[in-house]
Amino acid sequence: MRIAVLREAAPGERRVALVPENVTRLVKQGHEVRVERGAGEAAGFPDEAYAAAGAQVGDAGATLDGARVVAAVQRPSEAQVERLPPGALLVGLLAPHAAGPLLERLAARGVDAMAMEKVPRTTRAQSMDALSSQATLAGYKAVLIGASALPRILPMMTTAAGTLAPAKAFVVGAGVAGLQAIATARRLGAVVSAFDVRPVVKEQVQSLGAAFVEVPAVAAEGTGGYAKELGQSEQERVLAAVAGHVKDMDLVITTAQIPGRPAPRLITAAMVRSMRPGSVVVDLAAETGGNCELTRAGETVVDGGVSVIGAVNLPSTVPFHASQMYGRNVVTLLAHLFKGAEADLDAQEEIAAAMLVVHGGKVRA
Numbered sequence: 001m002r003i004a005v006l007r008e009a010a011p012g013e014r015r016v017a018l019v020p021e022n023v024t025r026l027v028k029q030g031h032e033v034r035v036e037r038g039a040g041e042a043a044g045f046p047d048e049a050y051a052a053a054g055a056q057v058g059d060a061g062a063t064l065d066g067a068r069v070v071a072a073v074q075r076p077s078e079a080q081v082e083r084l085p086p087g088a089l090l091v092g093l094l095a096p097h098a099a100g101p102l103l104e105r106l107a108a109r110g111v112d113a114m115a116m117e118k119v120p121r122t123t124r125a126q127s128m129d130a131l132s133s134q135a136t137l138a139g140y141k142a143v144l145i146g147a148s149a150l151p152r153i154l155p156m157m158t159t160a161a162g163t164l165a166p167a168k169a170f171v172v173g174a175g176v177a178g179l180q181a182i183a184t185a186r187r188l189g190a191v192v193s194a195f196d197v198r199p200v201v202k203e204q205v206q207s208l209g210a211a212f213v214e215v216p217a218v219a220a221e222g223t224g225g226y227a228k229e230l231g232q233s234e235q236e237r238v239l240a241a242v243a244g245h246v247k248d249m250d251l252v253i254t255t256a257q258i259p260g261r262p263a264p265r266l267i268t269a270a271m272v273r274s275m276r277p278g279s280v281v282v283d284l285a286a287e288t289g290g291n292c293e294l295t296r297a298g299e300t301v302v303d304g305g306v307s308v309i310g311a312v313n314l315p316s317t318v319p320f321h322a323s324q325m326y327g328r329n330v331v332t333l334l335a336h337l338f339k340g341a342e343a344d345l346d347a348q349e350e351i352a353a354a355m356l357v358v359h360g361g362k363v364r365a
């Protein structure tokens with residue numbers, strides 16, 4: 001089967017869907033891999049490395065010609081969509097909740113599409129889970145960005161010039177990104193606390209050496225391991241607890257998300273104004289509206305001396321490892337979907353059924 005990788009079209013996107021080591025593996029499995037010239041350049045994977053791994057490197061037209069699978073990180077551009085071969089399967093982070101027109105166009109073209117966001121959060125699908133692999137890196141990077149923006153250092157330091165107190169970091173939302181942010185902030189020496197609405201998370205937070213901020217009678221575990229939206233009285237109790245805690249924090253990292261919904265609002269403007277000047281909020285939920293009321297996606301807002309950083313697409317800022325992990329997710333998914341080198345896709349199979357957002361000319365999302 002022929003697998004194609006295009007240069008990503010989304011502005012600022014530096015990742016690539018497959019890296020050379022993935023190509024080696026796919027070729028060994030009997031597939032043919034074609035890569036558009038320059039596709040891996042921004043991630044640190046030159047064309048020569050793809051060629052050495054057994055890929056054919058060429059222009060977009062030659063790359064797409066006869067492709068059964070087109071592997072992508074983000075959505076293709078309109079121009080790319082017009083070139084996708086009918087009958088192909090597009091696999092990528094397609095943000096299907098907000099991709100109506102794109103999915104319609106794909107369906108009209110006879111291109112099937114699978115959204116990596118829709119991977120079931122099960123043990124079986126863990127190695128195909130790009131949400132997790134990319135969120136891990138985002139959580140790590142958020143702490144580095146916050147640490148760089150702070151006017152102070154994170155660890156305690158005892159020196160001849162005096163003893164410096166460690167910074168206090170608070171992580172809101174302790175899913176995949178949040179847990180990695182906790183681990184990273186701890187490694188850098190901060191005193192870390194965290195909050196999540198899913199009670200099961202408390203133990204995970206504590207096992208990383210962070211304190212869990214308790215809010216009595218709040219438990220919002222939804223389906224598939226995700227959180228659900230809070231009721232009004234729960235939300236009020238959460239906001240009161242967060243307000244009491246946040247005013248003493250130097251660094252706040254927010255990662256709270258509800259799938260398919262705007263990000264829950266957890267840090268109000270008044271809370272930001274209660275923080276000491278120089279403190280920093282890094283909002284990983286910026287792209288879905290932000291956990292902080294002052295967040296603007298892709299911008300840093302300074303209010304009362306507190307910086308609110310609306311972080312977007314952090315995995316793309318560590319494109320080498322983000323691509324390596326994403327590529328591994330894609331290869332595992334393809335091996336699961338297509339048992340032989342030329343096999344057809346079983347659209348009824350559990351993981352395929354969950355991830356297919358366009359199939360047989362119809363939008364399923």
Ligand code: NAD
Pocket residue numbers: 120121122123124125126129131132135172173174175176177178195196197198201224225226227228230255256257258259264266
């Ligand atoms: P996510 O990105 O959807 O949300 C991030 C975190 O925000 C979650 O922990 C969520 O509980 C929390 N949150 C939501 N609303 C909140 C609020 N109002 N206040 C505070 N926190 C709030 O979640 P995710 O990181 O993708 O992980 C979701 C779940 O899936 C987790 O249980 C994770 O352990 C699980 N998971 C399982 C697998 C697997 O078994 N294959 C893989 C990855 C994740």
